[in-house]
Amino acid sequence: MTTLANTPKKATNITLSSAVLTEAKALGINISQSCEQFLRELVRNERERRWQQDNADFIAAYNQTVADEGLPLDSWRWF
Incomplete structure (x- = not known):
């Protein structure tokens, strides 16, 4: 099985709510890292x-x- 953590990155386009994007940027949230982390968890669960x-x-x-x-x-168990 391929581990997703050590694979090369690839640029992509996604569409996000402008309000959420603005708020996330104002809070200093790394959008790419957050999206990747969420998607990695989603893939694992699926x-x-x-x-x-x-x-x-x-x-x-x-x-x-x-x-x-x-x-x-x-x-044969002894415990």
């Missing part, structure tokens, strides 16, 4: 959601197996 969706059948089957049979190697 990847996680899709992984869970793609693996839902396996997870349900595994959970059912654990419910029916207990944890694998549970008899």
Whole structure:
């Protein structure tokens, strides 16, 4: 999996509310950094959601197996 943090940057255009942009600039908020941070989190959450969706059948089957049979190697646990 590619880590997004260490990839080259690319210029892009986005449309923002002028009031929000003015306020953010007045507060000294780095627009590019803030947008990238938010988008990175959004991408991470969407990847996680899709992984869970793609693996839902396996997870349900595994959970059912654990419910029916207990944890694998549970008899060997000493704690």
